[in-house]
């Protein structure tokens with residue numbers, strides 16, 4: 001019994017204002033579609049007995065027509081080749097209001113597609129396996145009721161569970177999202193060992209136990225996920241083979257913070273040049289400048305820094321400074337923000353024309369006020 005487990009494809013996610021020259025759509029959105037299509041191709045090559053998608057097919061519960069079309073195209077290819085496709089809804093693809101209806105109502109109309117999306121337990125039997133499904137539940141009571149309904153099928157050779165949420169244990173597998181659900185280890189509660197538990201939600205591939213696995217996401221939705229691999233699980237229960245397969249995605253690199261407390265702007269540029277590598281070609285890159293002196297910050301130029309990393313797809317800069325009172329600030333500063341531009345402007349004005357210090361204090365007070 002061979003199957004593929006993948007998750008968190010977040011179709012429809014988009015970010016940054018870059019357009020794919022071939023398709024004319026947002027490049028990050030296209031990256032997520034490419035990751036999805038790559039896995040569909042792998043499914044058609046590997047020809048497993050079934051496929052499990054453990055939630056967050058779409059980034060939102062009301063996906064765009066394009067995201068829907070791309071999802072359908074992929075699922076239909078699997079469906080047409082006669083491979084059963086089991087899918088549960090995750091927190092991102094579950095509508096907050098039930099009356100909205102669900103896109104899964106349409107998806108499940110395709111032959112060989114089995115979707116669990118109604119905040120309730122469902123099970124599907126495929127050959128000698130039973131796949132117990134617990135989708136994202138809107139209420140904690142629904143989640144508890146769903147887990148209580150699981151009855152292992154002793155007549156089937158394999159009992160597999162798939163669910164979407166943060167696994168409760170020594171470590172937290174939280175994504176820090178307000179509506180995520182917390183999953184108590186059902187094996188401890190039931191006193192029964194599943195052959196495999198296919199988890200979705202946590203975007204990093206993690207093996208909790210050899211048979212309890214987060215496949216992780218297929219692309220990365222934020223710099224918190226820099227360094228995470230992207231891929232899917234290939235499982236052969238007869239041969240006791242459980243493998244993680246890497247899949248291509250846009251590289252995301254978070255560099256080590258630079259302590260700028262004793263550096264001038266020219267020295268900061270030099271340090272940044274050392275970090276800039278060819279490996280960063282078309283990557284999402286995040287650099288962090290720590291403890292920048294106040295006077296240095298005013299001299300730092302966005303354009304200079306962007307030029308140092310001209311090979312990257314997107315450069316994220318987080319900058320913290322030492323304030324005039326000598327404390328380091330925890331909030332990140334945007335070099336192009338109005339307060340920084342204002343300070344730059346005031347500093348350029350000749351002394352004597354106006355009371356610079358007073359104007360600066362007053363101006364910054366207004367600009368930093370939350371409106």
Ligand SMILES: [Mn+2]
Nearest residue numbers: 008056092201
């Ligand atoms: Mn997710």
